[in-house]
Amino acid sequence: xxxxxxxxxxxxxxxxxxxxxxTHDNPYHDRLGVFTSFVLRDEExxxxxxxxxxxxxxxxxxxxxxxxGTGYGDFMLDYCQQNPSKSFVGLDHRFKRSFSxxxxxxxxxHKNFRYLRARGERLGFMFGENEIDELFYFFPDPWxxxxxxxKRLFNQAFLKSCLKVIKKDGYFxxxxxxxxxxxxxxxxxxxxxxxxxxxxxxxxxxxxxxxFLSQFTTKxxxxxxxxxxxxxxxxxxxxxxxx
Numbered sequence: 001x002x003x004x005x006x007x008x009x010x011x012x013x014x015x016x017x018x019x020x021x022x023t024h025d026n027p028y029h030d031r032l033g034v035f036t037s038f039v040l041r042d043e044e045x046x047x048x049x050x051x052x053x054x055x056x057x058x059x060x061x062x063x064x065x066x067x068x069g070t071g072y073g074d075f076m077l078d079y080c081q082q083n084p085s086k087s088f089v090g091l092d093h094r095f096k097r098s099f100s101x102x103x104x105x106x107x108x109x110h111k112n113f114r115y116l117r118a119r120g121e122r123l124g125f126m127f128g129e130n131e132i133d134e135l136f137y138f139f140p141d142p143w144x145x146x147x148x149x150x151k152r153l154f155n156q157a158f159l160k161s162c163l164k165v166i167k168k169d170g171y172f173x174x175x176x177x178x179x180x181x182x183x184x185x186x187x188x189x190x191x192x193x194x195x196x197x198x199x200x201x202x203x204x205x206x207x208x209x210x211x212f213l214s215q216f217t218t219k220x221x222x223x224x225x226x227x228x229x230x231x232x233x234x235x236x237x238x239x240x241x242x243x
Contacts (some may be wrong), residue, residue, distance in 0.1 A: 015121035050128025
């Protein structure tokens with residue numbers, strides 16, 4: 001792997017392999033089992049590949065929205081309640097944070113959502129081709145140290161999975177506070193011609209204050225804004241050819 005780029009190295013990550021299996025001994029895994037009506041853990045979500053609209057939500061005409069890295073759930077909680085006609089799937093791989101969010105989600109009376117304790121690298125295994133209408137990816141871990149860049153999720157393998165699961169003309173919404181990670185994203189996107197850039201901003205709140213992305217403020221985003229950081233944003237549209 002010494003002659004590979006960091007992005008190419010990420011492609012070899014075992015998380016993208018067909019035979020990947022989750023391994024852990026975290027006690028919150030069992031605690032999440034209490035919320036079986038709307039929480040799926042590890043490989044459980046992969047049983048519903050291409051079945052989310054018809055079998056899980058039983059609303060074939062409802063847009064399917066997916067958020068990678070729900071964090072504390074600020075966006076998921078607001079978006080689900082403000083858009084009851086849409087079906088929403090949030091996912092994160094952190095255990096304790098997932099359990100805390102599940103307790104909040106349990107209190108929402110209108111269950112137009114599911115929550116996955118899973119990894120973003122498994123997107124292409126959890127969802128079928130053209131199954132997602134909107135994909136959200138807000139404030140991911142930037143892994144700022146050079147030796148950790150290979151851990152960044154935004155790479156060629158991930159983007160190819162996104163292209164597969166997002167329907168033609170579907171959207172991919174991205175926000176980050178991190179300058180270097182944003183530049184990394186732009187470079188990675190240069191190799192994926194099918195994603196059409198609808199919006200690109202290095203100062204979202206100043207340039208597009210009325211845009212949808214400026215209307216929701218996550219817990220992390222509030223911290224970054226209080227520190228005077230500018231929010232970077234991308235809106236991508238999947239312009240792939242029809243199969």
